[in-house]
Amino acid sequence: MTIEADIILIQRLASAADRAVAPHFRAQTAVEQKADLSPVTIADRAAESAIRAILASDRPTDGVYGEEYGISRGQSGRMWVIDPIDGTRGFVAGRPLYGTLVALVEDGRPVLGIISAGAAGDRWLGCTVGQPRAVLNGRPIRTRPCAGLAQARAGSTHPLAFSAAGHAAFQRVGRSVADMLFGGDCHNYGLLAAGQLDLVMEENLKPYDWAALVPVIEGAGGIITDWRGQPLTLASEGRVLAAGDVRVHEQALERI
Structure with missing residues (x-):
């Protein structure tokens, strides 16, 4: 095949x-x-x-x-x-x-x-x-260059979708970005792949929530991992961090 x-x-x-x-x-x-x-x-x-x-x-x-x-x-x-x-x-x-x-x-x-x-x-x-x-x-489509979190436009479905510990990490990242938008679900990841967003951070996702996103983002030149920077697999815990530029991703991981 x-x-x-x-x-x-x-x-x-x-x-x-x-x-x-x-x-x-x-x-x-x-x-x-x-x-x-x-x-x-x-x-x-x-x-x-x-x-x-x-x-x-x-x-x-x-x-x-x-x-x-x-x-x-x-x-x-x-x-x-x-x-x-x-x-x-x-x-x-x-x-x-x-x-x-x-x-x-x-x-x-x-x-x-x-x-x-x-x-x-x-x-x-x-x-x-x-x-x-x-x-x-x-x-x-391609993701867009972005020098770091201070210049990044970020998205997430909803701040209440995080656990207490996850929300604390999300706040550390969110306070560092230029702009944060809520809502959008899977659309956010598509917009990141198309160069409209620079970062998406979410928690408590199942494999069916993120599996399709990986080839779209990686195919467009972006990066999508768990919160430890490891590749997503069917055994991943559901914490997802996607970025269009590796510099944004690395800075977000530091704050997590």
């Missing part, structure tokens, strides 16, 4: 999810609360089901790890990681910055990822196989 075939497939997966979600956006969709207190809607389940149906047909030996329907290991050693709607709270409130995240993980590391923000009309695709590359709506 070639990476080019996987690129074609991952775009089909994202398009299927977009079609499944669109009828439910701003439609007063009912919201349920899961055991971890996070929200879920019929749109989340419909999107993941649409993706899984295609994978069952086209990649039957690959594993699948989805937020709503769990893990099936497969036999190939490859795994597709799915967040059908990243930003469900914003989706329910009618904000257009939610997105479907799909990643292909090989040997424990994401090598291909897509962020499909259908309502906003944005789709990021990143790949780290061969020459790393990333595109936004088909156009090549």
Whole structure:
């Protein structure tokens, strides 16, 4: 199986999810609360089901790890990681910055990822196989140079999403940046890859929250790690630090 075939497939997966979600956006969709207190809607389940149906047909030996329907290991050693709607709270409130995240993980590391923000009309695709590359709506993108935190525009979903210890670290970093924006969920990482943001810091993420982001950011020339500067793997603890310039990333790690 070639990476080019996987690129074609991952775009089909994202398009299927977009079609499944669109009828439910701003439609007063009912919201349920899961055991971890996070929200879920019929749109989340419909999107993941649409993706899984295609994978069952086209990649039957690959594993699948989805937020709503769990893990099936497969036999190939490859795994597709799915967040059908990243930003469900914003989706329910009618904000257009939610997105479907799909990643292909090989040997424990994401090598291909897509962020499909259908309502906003944005789709990021990143790949780290061969020459790393990333595109936004088909156009090549790169992160932007930034000398350090004092010049950085940063983003995070919400300050209350951190633990007490995590929030203290976040404050040390946040007080050092030029500007801090809240909200945006996965859109923030796409904007970082496209050179609009310089830093994103979050905690308590699951693999399906971040797996698709890794190839997009690395493909655009950025860096994304845990809070110790280590590469993200399926065993990572969920603390994520992404930067467009290694100098910003290093200074943030020092403050953490």
